[in-house]
Amino acid sequence: MKSFVLTALLAGFAGIASASPSNARYRPAEMPKRRDQALEPRTTVNVPYPEGEVVGVSLLGIESFRGVPFAQPPVGSLRLKPPVRYAENIGIKDTTGIGPSCPQMYLSTGNGELLFQLLGNFINIPLFQTVTGASEDCLTLNVQRPAGTTANSSLPVLFWIFGGGFELGTNAYYDGIDLLLEGIKLDEPFIFVGINYRVSGFGFMGGKEIKADGSSNLGLLDQRMALEWVADNIASFGGDPSKVTIWGESAGSMSVFDQMALYDGNNKYKGKPLFRGGIMNSGSIVPTEPVDGVKAQAVYDQVVSKSGCSGSADTLACLRTVDYTKFLNAVNSVPGIVSYSSIALSYLPRPDGVVLTDSPEVLVKNKKYAAVPMIIGDQEDEGTLFAVLPNNITSTAKIVQYFQDLYFFNATKEQLTAFVNTYPTDISAGSPFRTGIFNELYPGFKRLAAILGDMTFTLARRAFLQISADVNPDVPSWSYLSSYDYLFPFLGTFHASDILQVFYGVLPNYASGSIQKYYINFVATGDPNKGAKVDKVWPQWSADKNIIQIFADKAVIIADNFRAASYDYLYENIGIFHI
Numbered sequence: 231m232k233s234f235v236l237t238a239l240l241a242g243f244a245g246i247a248s249a250s251p252s253n254a255r256y257r258p259a260e261m262p263k264r265r266d267q268a269l270e271p272r273t274t275v276n277v278p279y280p281e282g283e284v285v286g287v288s289l290l291g292i293e294s295f296r297g298v299p300f301a302q303p304p305v306g307s308l309r310l311k312p313p314v315r316y317a318e319n320i321g322i323k324d325t326t327g328i329g330p331s332c333p334q335m336y337l338s339t340g341n342g343e344l345l346f347q348l349l350g351n352f353i354n355i356p357l358f359q360t361v362t363g364a365s366e367d368c369l370t371l372n373v374q375r376p377a378g379t380t381a382n383s384s385l386p387v388l389f390w391i392f393g394g395g396f397e398l399g400t401n402a403y404y405d406g407i408d409l410l411l412e413g414i415k416l417d418e419p420f421i422f423v424g425i426n427y428r429v430s431g432f433g434f435m436g437g438k439e440i441k442a443d444g445s446s447n448l449g450l451l452d453q454r455m456a457l458e459w460v461a462d463n464i465a466s467f468g469g470d471p472s473k474v475t476i477w478g479e480s481a482g483s484m485s486v487f488d489q490m491a492l493y494d495g496n497n498k499y500k501g502k503p504l505f506r507g508g509i510m511n512s513g514s515i516v517p518t519e520p521v522d523g524v525k526a527q528a529v530y531d532q533v534v535s536k537s538g539c540s541g542s543a544d545t546l547a548c549l550r551t552v553d554y555t556k557f558l559n560a561v562n563s564v565p566g567i568v569s570y571s572s573i574a575l576s577y578l579p580r581p582d583g584v585v586l587t588d589s590p591e592v593l594v595k596n597k598k599y600a601a602v603p604m605i606i607g608d609q610e611d612e613g614t615l616f617a618v619l620p621n622n623i624t625s626t627a628k629i630v631q632y633f634q635d636l637y638f639f640n641a642t643k644e645q646l647t648a649f650v651n652t653y654p655t656d657i658s659a660g661s662p663f664r665t666g667i668f669n670e671l672y673p674g675f676k677r678l679a680a681i682l683g684d685m686t687f688t689l690a691r692r693a694f695l696q697i698s699a700d701v702n703p704d705v706p707s708w709s710y711l712s713s714y715d716y717l718f719p720f721l722g723t724f725h726a727s728d729i730l731q732v733f734y735g736v737l738p739n740y741a742s743g744s745i746q747k748y749y750i751n752f753v754a755t756g757d758p759n760k761g762a763k764v765d766k767v768w769p770q771w772s773a774d775k776n777i778i779q780i781f782a783d784k785a786v787i788i789a790d791n792f793r794a795a796s797y798d799y800l801y802e803n804i805g806i807f808h809i
Contacts (some may be wrong), residue, residue, distance in 0.1 A: 235538045270379055272326065273377075279462040282320035283655060288377050291414070292407050295373045296468075297329025300459035301452065303367035304428065309550045309557075310435060310445050313369060313455045331400035332368035335430035335577075338566035339559050363402060363772055366432070366554060371425040371456050373467050376414055379421070386475065388753050389460060389505065390424040391489075392454060393480025393513070393726065395567035396578045397430045408735040412746050416762040418754040421469040423460055427452035427485075429532055431561030434577035436755040437524025439546045446521045450488050457489070457504040475507040475753045481578075481728060483513030483606075487590060487694070488579050490599040494587055498599040507756055508604040510750060512687050512797035514694040515590035517808045525809075529564050529576045536560035567637075572616040573686055574636040574809065589802050594697045601702040603756050605749070606691055607777065609712030611662045611722030614684025617675055617769075620628040624674040626650050630683065640807040649803070653677055654795040662722025664713075669720045680793075687808060689727070689797045692790055693804060699772040708748075709771045709790060714741040714782040740765075740783045 244359050271288045273439075275295065286295035299320060301313035379385060388409070392399040406422030413420050419603050427433060433449030461471045486508045489499065497504050519525060534540055537560040539548035549557065564569035582587050593599050598658045617623075623632050628769060630646045638646065653659070658666045660676025661683055670676050686712075695707060715727035715737075731742040732749070744765060751761035766785045768778050777790045800807065 233537050245424035245680075252745060256401050274317050275466050277463045277466050279459070280316035280318065280320050283322045284325045285322065286373075287326040287527065290407060290411070292410050293375050293377050293379070294405075294407075295324050295325040296327060296360065297370045298323065298373060300425075300456050301369040301372050304369060304432075304448075307550055309366065309545065310432070310440070310443075310448070310450045310552075311529075312445060314447060315455070328363065329370040329372065329426070330365040330368045331363045331402055332426055333364050333366060333372050333430065333432050333554075333558055333561075334400075335397040335562045335566055336568070337562070338564060338569055339562045339668065340651060344653075347670050348786045367612070368426050368428070369452055369455075369462060370401075371423055371459065372401050372406075373464075374410055374424075375467055375469070377409060377791075379419070379468035381466055383419075383470055384465075384470040384473075385468055386420045386473035386753050387460060387464055387469045387471070388422050388749075389457065389474055390422065391427070391476065391482035391485045392424070393478060393482040393511075394429065395573070395575060396434050396449065396481045397567055397575070399429060399481070401426050404733060408733070409750070413750050413753075415745075416747065416750055418750050418761050419454060419468060420750070420753050421464065423456075423464070425453060425456040426504070427456070430577050433562075434579060435533070435561075436521045436577075436580055437525070437529065437530025438522040438527060441582055442466045442523045444548070444584070445546075447488075447585040450485065450492060450579055450585060453485055453489060454492060458499050459498050461504055472502065472506065475506040475509060476505045477509035477511075477749075478513070479511040479729060480513050481621050482710060483510040484516055484579070486510045486604075488586065490635070491590060491593045492585060494593070494598040495600045497602075503600070503602075505600075505602065507602050509602040509750060509752065510691075512608050512612060512725060514606060516578065516664045516686070516690070517589050517591050517804055518578065518580050519589075519639070521582040523580070524578055528709055532564050535559045536563045537600055548728055567616075568619070570620050571636050573682060578809070581721070589808060591693070591697065594694065595701065597701045599698075601698065601705040603752075605704045605708045605710070605752055605758060606695065608683075608691055609687045609715075609723045609725055609727055610664075610711055610713040611679065612687040612725045613661055613679040613681065613682060614721045615725045616682045616686075617661075617679035618671065620678070621672045621675070623678050624672065626655075629674075629678060637809055638807055640808060645803065645806050647807060649796070649799050650681065652793075652799050653681055662716075662720065665719075665722065669722070671720045672701050677721070681796075683725075684793060684796055689800050691800045692797055695771050695790075696801065707771045708768050709777040710745075710768075711777055711779045712741070712745075713779055714739070737782075740785075741780050743782060744785060752793045 273286050273288050273293045276283050284298050285294050401424035404424050427449045463472050476486050534545045537552045539545045542548035564576040629650050633646050657670050661679040662669050712728050714721050715723050730736040732745050747762050748758035752758045755761045769776050775790045776787050777787050779786050
């Protein structure tokens with residue numbers, strides 16, 4: 231059972247189930263048997279900043295440039311530092327292969343369960359990291375475009391930010407071929423950009439030492455520098471830098487909001503906005519304690535200790551000199567997302583007073599974010615994956631204690647009890663929703679799954695939409711609920727299962743086709759209903775607070791008012807839910 235659960239969890243959290251750099255829609259017989267110049271014609275683009283020439287490959291009507299560097303390697307003295315632009319010419323760069331991934335936190339090496347701890351230690355050995363393509367020298371991006379695109383094409387741009395709990399993930403898992411071919415089919419061609427950014431302790435280390443050094447939220451700064459690279463260079467690939475839509479899933483979706491909120495909402499570069507719209511799949515605002523708060527400091531201190539830097543006069547300087555594998559093991563010694571701690575994340579964006587000046591919900595309320603048209607939604611059963619491992623949380627008292635111990639240090643027992651009690655103990659009310667008395671993995675599983683999914687994703691989404699509609703009523707937004715991927719009975723339409731449909735083209739059906747069309751319309755026109763003809767008009771959320779619910783074979787418009795008592799408590803007391 232544990233091995234199955236581990237496989238399911240890793241697939242869901244990373245969003246890479248059934249993943250392959252090749253697109254699932256194409257059969258093996260249609261793919262070339264070997265990668266050589268005859269089968270894969272080369273294509274080149276001259277880029278101005280940094281100056282150089284990138285050599286890509288043309289396949290299946292799509293030209294791909296993978297592993298294009300957008301910042302200097304964050305190694306040595308640049309480890310745990312903000313990204314630094316290339317100052318020199320990059321020369322001729324071969325981008326025909328798969329670029330490197332940033333160091334990954336697949337499993338915690340400090341996990342209390344022996345199986346996970348052994349696997350975590352194995353995953354961190356240099357051989358495994360090398361095989362999986364992980365390297366500190368990872369600040370690269372992929373650019374894909376329809377064959378025949380020229381520098382004069384001025385195509386809109388879809389900028390992808392992967393998810394993975396801010397602990398793992400890579401652009402190597404996400405090939406834009408399926409989406410690009412769909413755009414061509416709809417006569418709405420665009421350019422796809424998939425980026426890497428530093429994750430786990432390499433990208434989201436906290437602590438007062440990090441804050442004092444000006445080195446917090448590095449993963450977000452990586453994303454921002456990649457957006458600036460697009461502004462400088464995408465025209466050379468045939469893209470229009472004024473028509474960029476940022477899109478992410480899970481931690482990537484939260485990052486889309488964070489890019490809106492960086493520097494109090496300043497999304498301009500050289501006087502022009504870096505993006506004009508956002509698509510957010512499963513994630514928005516996450517109320518958080520500051521980067522030098524109790525939890526973040528405890529994580530930093532643990533990493534320092536495991537790195538052997540506790541006795542150093544300058545612990546941060548010491549961390550920058552530690553051997554890569556030793557540092558990786560130290561970074562991964564704290565609780566990870568695939569653990570009992572679940573989404574009580576050790577690493578995530580936190581307010582630092584500069585990059586993120588306050589907790590996300592405060593920034594929205596104060597209009598300190600770049601309000602752009604957006605699509606935002608969730609899977610119906612966001613919390614099921616995260617409720618699998620904490621399998622002794624079987625009562626209200628245990629849920630409250632779990633939250634007090636690992637999640638919300640500033641909430642009282644009475645406050646958390648009141649919130650938890652808005653969720654019935656009746657099995658039929660829990661998640662997976664609409665499954666009656668079935669799929670209760672352990673006593674209390676469905677109730678805990680409903681709570682975790684709502685407070686992190688589904689009802690947090692509604693709160694974000696309401697706050698943003700209050701302060702920016704003229705900025706359009708569209709929201710959805712996906713209910714189409716019941717691959718495992720106890721998981722329902724689980725977190726990240728939309729990646730299977732939207733990105734990889736697995737199980738092509740009404741859901742995948744309609745969502746891709748809505749998204750491509752949005753990229754092209756700023757409105758999911760405009761462009762290619764849609765089956766059902768998707769109403770703006772602010773009009774009547776309606777959302778579109780998408781099934782495998784149909785879509786319906788429903789009121790965004792389910793679990794109203796839980797939402798009301800969350801909305802009215804959002805300040806106590808700082809993680």
